[in-house]
Amino acid sequence: MRFPYEKPRPGQIELSRKIISHINRDSIIVLNAPTGFGKTAVALYSIGKLIDEGIVDRGIYVVRTRNELDPVIRDLRSMDIRFTVLYSGRRMCPIAIDRNISPESFWFTCNILRIKGVCSYYKRLNQMNLNALLEALHSISDHISFSRVLSDKLGVCPYFASIMLINTVDIAVMTYPYVFKERIRRIVEDIDPTTTILVVDEAHNLVNIGGVMGDSISRDIVDKAVREINRFFPGIYRDVVEVLNRLLQVKPGDRGYKFIGKESIGFTNDIARDINVIASEIAFRYVEMYRGVEENAMGIEFSTAHLAKFLSMLIQDGFELFVSTDYGGRVEFHALPIDLSLIGKIIGEFYSAILMSGTTPSKTFLVDVAKVNRNVVELDAVDVGAIDYLRENSYVAIFTGATTMYRYRDEDTYRVYALLIENIYREIIRGVFLVVYPSYEVMYSVTKMFSDMDGIYIESGEPLSHYSNLVERLGRMMINTVAGGRLTEGIEIVENGESLIKVVAIIGIPYPQIDDYIDIIRKSFGDGDTRFSEYLKEVASIRILQAVGRAIRSDKDYALIILSDRRYLDRDILSRLRLRVRLVTQSIERIREIVRAFNNQYLSQAS
Known part of the structure; x- marks a missing residue:
């Protein structure tokens, strides 16, 4: 089995050996690895070795969105391993790809076309040899070319061709719903999970069970x-x-x-x-x-x-x-x-699982909330030589002049935050200032108090590429968004391999909003159980780290992180974040000085 890179990065082979030595029917691996380490390559290489040794038949590698398929495909192509790719049927379909139709309407129409025998792409699959499908896939480079090669070169339905290949290939790469949503899981029910390893990339998403x-x-x-x-x-x-x-x-x-x-x-x-x-x-x-x-x-x-x-x-x-x-x-x-053990039941169906992220769910969550009935083995890439650039390349300040605790939410609090954010933005010369709020209520209450300044944008559903285009045109901008949302999970604004997000302010602590659904989760712990408060802190910590991680994607990146709530003095929260705090202040002017100094240092390095 060939490693995806010609020269593995420090710690990758060592971590793979640890995975292989610990993985078995009685355990799952929780792999914490910082951005840039190459955890995808490590997981794929480990699965390949386990397949070669006859321990498992295949691996299923799941990602949250279809765009996250492409790095996995690139590594698989370098390994000379058989694989297939599965994502949205509507987006894979050569008939629907350019049509304005929802996935829901697509599937009902697709079913009728297949039943009536009028879909030529689907009909050709009956005459197609599996080896011919595999041979055609040698030239693919991403998930889009995967579908186009099958539809344009072979004239077959990419979606159902991929399903045909699942039991033939070594690794199937797919999006979350094919594992975590029952209605869609039935599509790949022919896979024997007891001889299959499941890899869940960006596994911090599992903490948000409702979202998954x-x-x-x-x-x-x-x-x-x-x-x-x-x-x-x-x-x-x-x-x-x-x-x-x-x-x-x-x-x-x-x-x-x-x-x-x-x-x-x-x-x-x-x-x-x-x-x-x-x-x-x-x-x-x-x-x-x-x-x-x-x-x-x-x-x-x-x-x-x-x-x-x-x-x-x-x-x-x-x-x-x-x-x-x-x-x-x-x-x-x-x-x-409302049965939070559903995640654990799904994971438990597989021979074993590797849950990976830069902010992995804790053993407590997996065992006590998700009810994973396996030995949970926690591995950290930092222990084998990986560098945590989020910790090493960030300057972290805590602003204690306000809090978003519910009993303190009033016009005066929102005005303090608006003043803090405006003063930070005035010092930013170029790049992106990302402001992250605990809820839409807080975001709208603060942003309505902003004075009239150029380049301020409030998240409203635009595609992620929209912001990259704006900063290229404007030179600098402020993006206001909510923790745990689409932007804090997926936005990357880069130029020549360097992140343009230079300053991140986390307003308040983004605990889950207390509502009827969170109350059901609370009751699942039992009255008075301290593990519920630990769960809330875990969710908040993951949201914070995902947000600040938007700024530091590689060793080239440096960022200023401002944790803006006096509750960040809680040692438990700080220990979960594992960030190196350099300054604690309640002075907006002091924060402004730090931003100015950071900008001067960054600009001198950039020049």
Whole structure:
């Protein structure tokens, strides 16, 4: 088995040996490795060695988003190992790739096209030899070229071709839902997990069980689905419409997730089955409208498809119904797991697992919350020579002049934070100032007090590339966002391999918002159990480290981190963060001086 790099980095081979020596049916590995170490290569190399030794048949490597597939593909290509790639069926489909259609509507339409035998890409799979598929994949470089090679060169469906290959290849690389969402897991149910190693990349996401396993649907989509049912099937599905109208009458709470309960609305297996039948019939009628050119139906959107998918998750055992509203007034319904042991059950199905991140979930979380019934072996790349650049290349200051604790949230507190942020931004000459808040409530309360300055942006759903384009044009900018969200998990703004995020301010401590869902998690620990407060600190610490990690992606990067809450003096929080604090002050002017000094030092290094 060849290592992906010609020359392994310090500690990579040693860490691989540790993984191989500890992994067995009775254990799982929790691998903590800083950004830039190359943990992907270590995990893949370890699996390859275990396959060569006949200990396991294959590995499944899961990532959160499809863009995270590409670094894994690059390493696999260097190893001369057989692999396949699986992500969104809609994005892999050569018919749907350029169509404006949701994944939900896509799948119902796809099913009808396959049943009717009018999808030429799917039909060609019956004549395709597996070796021919594998041979064609030698030239791929990323997840997009994977699909294009199969569809353009061989004329077959990339999605179902990949599924055909899973039991033939050594490693299957896929996105989280194929392991953690029951409805989608069935697609790859032919894999024998007892002879398979599971690798979970960015495993800190497992702490947010609702985000990994849950699903959501807007009230607007439910309302459109009711109108579709009445239009296509007037007077036929009255019981279904009655249940959906009952759902539409539900009012959200003041904060976070409000518990509704699926039984109180009347959601049953029969209702879910009827809605699935309705969505299938609507898809069939749309395909029939395009008789002779059926593939054109792939551009039609229908809301009952969204509803059917949502209910297929909600009716599962261990899931319940919640409602929330955002600051724009948009109401959403959520199917969330209330049985937090579901993660542990899934991991326990596999021969073993490697859970990797720069901010791994703790052994306490895995054993006490996720109920992983295995020996948890914790390995840290720093112990074998890796350098933690987040710790080494950051200057960390704690601002103690305010706190976002609920009882102190008022106009005066928000004004202090607005003044702090404005003074920091005035000293930044170029690059990105990332401001991270514990909630949208705090973010909007602070940002509305900003004076009129150029280059201030508040997260509102734009693609991540939008911010890279802005900073290239403006030279400097401030991005305001919420901890645990899309930007703090995925944004990278780089120039010539160097991060342009130079200063990060964490406003408050981003504990999970206390709502009905968090209260269910609390009750799972038992009244008075101190492990619940430990869980909240773990979630907050992971969110903080993920946010500040946006600034330091390699040894070239240096950043100023400002932890802006007096509660950061808590030794337990600081020990979890493992950051080196250089300054503690309640003076905004002192913070401003530090920013000025940091900028001068950074600019002199850059020049």
